[in-house]
Amino acid sequence: MTKMTLGSYPHMLGFEQLERLLERTAKTGNEGYPPFNIEQTSDSSYRITLAVAGFAENDLGITVEDRQLVIRGRQADDSADRVFLHRGIAARQFQRSFVLADGVEVGEAVIENGLLHVDLSRSRPETVVQTIQIKKG
Known part of the structure; x- marks a missing residue:
C-alpha cells in the first residue's frame, strides 16, 4: 500500500507546503508538559493558555519562526545553595510549538496567576476574482 500525499490528488496544486507543515507538526515532539488549553475567543481570534507555575516573565520566551509559534521556558536551577529534605518540584525546561x-x-x-495567555487573531482574506485572457497561439 502506498502512502497518499496531497500531491497524489491531481486537483490540489501547490499544497506541498501544507504537507510539509503537517509533517513538521507531527515531529514537534511536544510532550505533556506544560499542560495547555486552546480556546476560540471570537470568530477570528484564539487564546493559548499554558500552566507555567514557578516561571517568571524572564524565564519565558515566545518567538514565531517560519509560521510556527514557539514558547520556551527555562528556570534557573538555584538548588546548589539549598538543602532539600524532599524535592518534588523540579526546575525543568520546556518547549511548546504550534503551527500557525x-x-x-x-x-x-x-x-x-501562573498562567501564560497568548492571544492570536486571524485576518480575513480578501476575495480576489481574476480573469485570465486567452491568447491565440
Whole structure:
C-alpha cells in the first residue's frame, strides 16, 4: 500500500507546503508538559493558555519562526545553595510549538496567576476574482 500525499490528488496544486507543515507538526515532539488549553475567543481570534507555575516573565520566551509559534521556558536551577529534605518540584525546561495558518498573527502575551495567555487573531482574506485572457497561439 502506498502512502497518499496531497500531491497524489491531481486537483490540489501547490499544497506541498501544507504537507510539509503537517509533517513538521507531527515531529514537534511536544510532550505533556506544560499542560495547555486552546480556546476560540471570537470568530477570528484564539487564546493559548499554558500552566507555567514557578516561571517568571524572564524565564519565558515566545518567538514565531517560519509560521510556527514557539514558547520556551527555562528556570534557573538555584538548588546548589539549598538543602532539600524532599524535592518534588523540579526546575525543568520546556518547549511548546504550534503551527500557525497563513493569516494568523500573534498578539499580546500576558502572565497571571501562573498562567501564560497568548492571544492570536486571524485576518480575513480578501476575495480576489481574476480573469485570465486567452491568447491565440
